[in-house]
């Protein structure tokens with residue numbers, strides 16, 4: 001069986017949660033490989049509407065194991081809250097596991113994130129203030145705490161000592177905050193260890209045994225390619241890799257075992273936070289996209305920036321990730337728009353650009369649009385390609401040509417069943 005990576009091709013919030021939920025039906029293992037509680041998938045299925053920030057999307061399926069992989073950073077309080085909510089709703093059917101190599105977000109990470117954001121004023125990155133980047137900073141600085149450390153108290157105390165020694169200079173001089181002390185942090189960590197111990201496992205065995213058994217595996221990416229640490233609109237990026245390639249390290253899947261890479265996009269573009277977004281609209285078009293598409297952040301409730309489909313970014317991301325399939329979501333949101341625009345290139349002072357340049361150039365490009373005929377009829381709830389109006393099919397065909405990758409899933413509404421499957425690409 002195949003290993004499928006599901007990743008975002010744009011700025012995030014592409015609708016990956018729905019694709020993961022749909023594909024996870026036949027999956028034995030879902031591994032999340034990047035980010036933390038800064039991201040969120042919204043899943044609408046027969047049990048209701050769920051916003052998952054940390055728990056992988058196969059949790060609703062009995063017999064599916066859900067592993068939070070080593071590439072993730074996890075705030076235990078947020079995770080415990082999410083587990084409680086799923087338990088109360090009675091829908092935690094799959095097994096939940098946390099890799100002992102995943103890193104723990106501690107209170108000072110959240111504090112530093114907030115203080116840095118506030119001190120940047122107008123130049124703030126627009127982070128979700130969940131302490132994600134400071135957790136990765138400590139990880140890279142080799143003073144971070146893993147879930148494996150939580151259940152090794154003597155080792156944990158030593159590691160916290162090293163962390164506190166390093167961090168305290170900055171806490172006092174940069175942030176004017178009291179110095180951190182080991183005992184209260186240790187106590188908090190040990191309390192988390194008590195509750196989370198049953199979930200903490202060696203992810204290596206979990207993944208390898210699924211691969212050995214040729215089981216269907218999904219690797220779940222958060223955020224999108226344009227926010228990738230290496231290839232996104234630096235510095236307005238996230239602190240982990242969002243690419244399919246990142247799934248190999250972040251989940252522990254050997255590269256040649258990934259056989260399918262599904263790139264998820266919406267039929268238009270949205271972004272949360274700062275940084276270039278060439279097709280951003282302001283005014284009526286943006287307002288309509290936001291209202292019809294309910295474009296408000298799953299984690300923060302912030303209104304998302306909205307604009308037309310960015311075909312340059314989608315093609316760039318499809319090539320970078322080696323996509324085998326494209327899943328285009330929210331086609332139904334464009335039902336009432338006339339005309340519909342599609343960005344096919346960028347223009348930088350009269351020069352045409354067909355790929356994504358670095359951020360300073362991207363900030364000054366203008367989108368080159370093709371105007372597509374509108375369909376002005378509801379496609380909402382369509383489940384077969386032949387139910388789509390000709391104009392909608394022409395729009396999708398143009399997107400498929402631009403990306404150079406077959407479109408195999410088309411979203412026509414928020415529910416799991418609001419989806420058209422076109423195996424092998426559009427007919």
Ligand code: GDP
Pocket residue numbers: 008012013014015016017018040041042043044223293298329330331332333410411412413414415418
């Ligand atoms: P993710 O982070 O990539 O999973 O994206 P979000 O959780 O922000 O999901 C996007 C939102 O769009 C969610 O509220 C989904 O329920 C919704 N959604 C997903 N696919 C469709 C679709 O095809 N049509 C409509 N109208 N909504 C969709």
